[in-house]
Amino acid sequence: MTAGLMSVVLALGSVFVNIAGGEVLKATHVSGLSADGTRVSTAVGDYLYITMASVLSASAAVPAIMLLRSTFRQEAAAPAASY
Numbered sequence: 001m002t003a004g005l006m007s008v009v010l011a012l013g014s015v016f017v018n019i020a021g022g023e024v025l026k027a028t029h030v031s032g033l034s035a036d037g038t039r040v041s042t043a044v045g046d047y048l049y050i051t052m053a054s055v056l057s058a059s060a061a062v063p064a065i066m067l068l069r070s071t072f073r074q075e076a077a078a079p080a081a082s083y
Contacts, residue, residue, distance in 0.1 A: 006064060013056065
């Protein structure tokens with residue numbers, strides 16, 4: 001159950017980072033500058049994208065770690081089944 005929940009959270013986080021990151025990079029284009037016909041983002045936009053992704057990854061790790069710790073505590077507290 002925990003693995004399934006983690007997969008869903010990772011998928012949603014990936015979608016959010018892609019959408020938000022794309023908007024950050026579009027907002028920081030250099031006007032009049034292109035490389036092979038593609039608009040170029042500023043270094044500030046790139047660093048902002050990396051910082052945003054790092055902060056979101058770190059903030060997603062906190063509830064994941066808390067969830068795993070509580071799951072292992074519940075398993076340790078449950079009595080072992082005897083047959």
